[in-house]
Amino acid sequence: MELESAAEFSFRKTPADLAGLQAALRKTLAAAGPRPAPGDHRRILNLACGRADETGVLADVLGAGSASLELVCSDLRPREIAEARERWDQRGHPAVETRFIAEDATRLFDRHALPEEFDVAFLRHQNFWNGPELWSGIFDRALQRLDEDGLLVITSYFDHEHALACEALEGLGAHRVASHRNPASRRLRDAPGKSVDRHLAVFRKAREIRTPGS
Numbered sequence: 001m002e003l004e005s006a007a008e009f010s011f012r013k014t015p016a017d018l019a020g021l022q023a024a025l026r027k028t029l030a031a032a033g034p035r036p037a038p039g040d041h042r043r044i045l046n047l048a049c050g051r052a053d054e055t056g057v058l059a060d061v062l063g064a065g066s067a068s069l070e071l072v073c074s075d076l077r078p079r080e081i082a083e084a085r086e087r088w089d090q091r092g093h094p095a096v097e098t099r100f101i102a103e104d105a106t107r108l109f110d111r112h113a114l115p116e117e118f119d120v121a122f123l124r125h126q127n128f129w130n131g132p133e134l135w136s137g138i139f140d141r142a143l144q145r146l147d148e149d150g151l152l153v154i155t156s157y158f159d160h161e162h163a164l165a166c167e168a169l170e171g172l173g174a175h176r177v178a179s180h181r182n183p184a185s186r187r188l189r190d191a192p193g194k195s196v197d198r199h200l201a202v203f204r205k206a207r208e209i210r211t212p213g214s
């Protein structure tokens with residue numbers, strides 16, 4: 001589903017980074033195996049989203065084929081969330097509802113009335129390295145809010161953090177169904193070994209997808 005952003009991105013390189021993310025996301029999801037037929041309504045959770053620059057990419061890739069789409073995007077930082085809202089608020093769109101919430105992800109579901117289940121939970125550039133306990137808690141909550149056939153998708157800036165985050169998710173019972181080292185990932189000059197959406201991984205909550213009647 002195509003969304004139009006209401007304002008230019010803050011950084012010159014963002015559009016190219018998003019094009020890279022879009023291609024990498026499509027590729028990784030294709031490698032994740034069959035997905036249940038898209039329901040009429042799809043719910044996407046974008047946690048620790050910062051400015052949520054990728055909102056249009058998520059709607060396009062994850063919302064493809066659905067009649068309507070609900071995007072809940074949340075981050076601890078109010079300023080980034082305000083910027084995201086300004087850029088991506090879809091009020092007036094007949095089929096898309098966006099919500100941007102400034103909140104601690106470990107309290108999000110206690111403090112806000114949100115859908116019980118999401119089809120996809122997304123965490124771009126998860127920050128596991130900076131707080132394994134905190135991020136394990138965030139991953140756990142995201143997994144709990146996934147539909148049985150739901151997917152959790154992470155991207156990472158650097159190899160070691162990605163490996164640790166994947167390990168933590170598997171420890172929480174998630175099943176990794178696809179991994180991708182993004183060849184188009186832009187190197188960060190001031191941070192050797194880090195690059196934009198360097199790794200992607202897709203996890204299923206359940207080992208098998210449900211078939212009708214099962």
Ligand SMILES: C[S@@+](CC[C@H](N)C(=O)[O-])C[C@H]1O[C@@H](n2cnc3c(N)ncnc32)[C@H](O)[C@@H]1O
Nearest residue numbers: 048049050075076077103104105106124125127
């Ligand atoms: C590496 S940044 C990634 C931001 C964004 N997803 C991106 O790719 O640009 C990590 C984000 O985690 C957010 N964060 C840290 N602790 C958080 C928490 N407890 N709840 C929600 N967001 C948190 C930060 O505010 C920051 O925006």
